[in-house]
Amino acid sequence: MTMGDRLRELRLRKNMSQEDVSKQIGITRSAYSHYEINNRQPVYETLIKLAAFFGVSLDYIIGGEGIKNDTHVTPETIEIIRRLNNLDHDKRKQSIDKMMDVLRQAE
Numbered sequence: 001m002t003m004g005d006r007l008r009e010l011r012l013r014k015n016m017s018q019e020d021v022s023k024q025i026g027i028t029r030s031a032y033s034h035y036e037i038n039n040r041q042p043v044y045e046t047l048i049k050l051a052a053f054f055g056v057s058l059d060y061i062i063g064g065e066g067i068k069n070d071t072h073v074t075p076e077t078i079e080i081i082r083r084l085n086n087l088d089h090d091k092r093k094q095s096i097d098k099m100m101d102v103l104r105q106a107e
Contacts, residue, residue, distance in 0.1 A: 003063050004038040010054040011036075025049040025075070049075050 001009075011021050022032040027046060034040040042050065051058045052075050084092050 001063060002038050003041070003061060004036045006061060006063060007032075007050065008036045010056065014054070021053070025053055048078055052078055 011018065014021075018032050018036065019029045022029040025032075025046065026049070031040065031042075035042055047058055047061060051061050054061070057064075084095060087095060
């Protein structure tokens, strides 16, 4: 099964149009359409957004044997991880500690 086939299948399972998906991940409908018909390949950042949106692994999106994730990872979560990874060790630890404090208070 090609990446385009997988994307189409995942979109139809959510009962969504190409326009709906493209708006959710921040690309044009035309670009998304080209991914489904295998005329273009998404850039890495878009692949991450697609995997997060559909709740699947990157491996699954690109046609591998990966399985669906049990949890839904949002684009915001991916952005937080990306930003944390760009910090030095001490700032990353401080940021994670602060986030954990906020989460504990929210429980």
